[in-house]
Amino acid sequence: MATTKNVAGPKKSGFQGVRDAIWIIVICFAIAFCFYQFFLGNPDNFEGGDRAGHPANLMGTIYKGGIVVSIILTLLLTVIALGVERYLALRVAFGKMPLPKFTAEVKAAIKAGDFTKAQGLCDKMRGSVANVVSASLKAYKEMESAQGIKKSQKVAKIQQAHEEATQLEMPTLQMNLPIVATIVTLGTLTALFGTVLGMINSFQALAAGGGGDSLQLSAGISEALVNTASGILTSWFAVVIYNFFTNKIDKLTYALDEVGYTIAQTYEANHADEA
Numbered sequence: 001m002a003t004t005k006n007v008a009g010p011k012k013s014g015f016q017g018v019r020d021a022i023w024i025i026v027i028c029f030a031i032a033f034c035f036y037q038f039f040l041g042n043p044d045n046f047e048g049g050d051r052a053g054h055p056a057n058l059m060g061t062i063y064k065g066g067i068v069v070s071i072i073l074t075l076l077l078t079v080i081a082l083g084v085e086r087y088l089a090l091r092v093a094f095g096k097m098p099l100p101k102f103t104a105e106v107k108a109a110i111k112a113g114d115f116t117k118a119q120g121l122c123d124k125m126r127g128s129v130a131n132v133v134s135a136s137l138k139a140y141k142e143m144e145s146a147q148g149i150k151k152s153q154k155v156a157k158i159q160q161a162h163e164e165a166t167q168l169e170m171p172t173l174q175m176n177l178p179i180v181a182t183i184v185t186l187g188t189l190t191a192l193f194g195t196v197l198g199m200i201n202s203f204q205a206l207a208a209g210g211g212g213d214s215l216q217l218s219a220g221i222s223e224a225l226v227n228t229a230s231g232i233l234t235s236w237f238a239v240v241i242y243n244f245f246t247n248k249i250d251k252l253t254y255a256l257d258e259v260g261y262t263i264a265q266t267y268e269a270n271h272a273d274e275a
Contacts, residue, residue, distance in 0.1 A: 017089035017175045024081050025074070032073035036063065055222070065226030068194035072227065075183050075190065076234040082176050083241040090248055093173055095127030103255045106133060107262045113270065115140065128169040132256050135165035136263045143267065151271050155264050162260035166253070173249050177242060184238040191231015198224025 018024060043049040045060035055061040062069060095102065102125050109118040119137055122130040139161030143154040202220030 017172060018085050019175065021082065021176050021179055024085070025078050028077035028081055029070075029074040032077055033070045035073060036067075036070040040069070054218075061222055062226050062230070064222040065230065066194060066197060066223045068190060068197065068223075068227050069230060072187065072190050072194070072230045072234055075187050076230070076237060079180055079183050079234065079238045079241055082180055083237075083245075085176060086180075086241075086245045089175070090173065090245065093128040093169070094248075094252065095125040095129050097121075097125045099129065099252065099255055102129065103259060106259055110259075110262050110266050113266075128173060129252060129256060129259075132162065132165040132169060133259050133263075136162040136260055140263055140267055151268065154271075155268050158264045158267055159260065162256075162263065166256055166260075170253075173252065177245060180238050180242045180245075184235050184242060187231050187234035187238055191227050191229075191234075194227025194231065195224045198222070198227060 040059050040063035041051055042059070043051060045055060045057055045063065047053045047056050051063070055064055102121060106118050106121050109115070109121065115137055119134065122134045122137070125133075136158060139158045143149070143158055146154060149157075198220045200220070201223060202217055205217035205220055
């Protein structure tokens with residue numbers, strides 16, 4: 001009984017994404033720490049040119065948020081960097097043609113039995129979508145010449161080849177998105193941690209009593225509020241970026257399923273007289 005081999009798409013080309021995202025995080029931390037120390041902590045941002053004094057502007061106020069600010073900035077920069085990385089990777093994965101146009105044209109070619117045109121569209125399209133469709137077309141051609149297999153089994157093998165090719169592409173599409181999803185929670189938790197630290201400092205100033213601790217009290221309140229605001233901003237960015245790219249991947253997956261179903265149904269229709 002003839003069998004099909006695990007079908008992979010054509011060799012991938014172009015930007016496939018950053019696999020070692022830890023280096024992105026390390027670089028973002030270095031940038032965030034330098035930004036916190038040398039830009040936000042610039043003496044010109046404080047009255048009297050002393051970091052221990054009252055902030056003279058917004059930059060000084062953010063600096064008063066404490067070292068937790070640099071951690072939150074690291075998370076924010078990481079989200080932005082991974083957002084750019086995912087945009088570039090998915091741009092390659094989606095291919096060179098608009099996805100709706102490619103899906104419509106390749107379905108029309110398959111229904112018309114013009115598999116040469118369908119393969120030509122894949123060669124022109126490239127990317128993950130083209131890889132999966134090419135794998136399905138290859139399985140279709142193999143089943144045309146396969147002997148000793150029932151039609152239902154051939155259709156199942158075409159569908160299996162499509163699913164296997166899709167699974168090979170999914171890791172590339174979803175790469176680093178779990179990190180973004182984690183930062184959604186980490187941003188909020190880190191903000192809460194910084195807020196608690198700020199409130200602790202504020203209560204310590206109140207416990208000390210006297211007007212001389214008013215500076216420490218205001219610094220503690222600034223630390224709490226700055227961390228809360230920056231953490232919420234980071235989580236907001238992470239949620240938007242994660243949902244944006246998840247939605248794009250869902251659209252691509254739906255288009256792949258649609259084309260895969262068309263290929264399998266076309267084979268079944270063209271071989272209606274087989275058992």
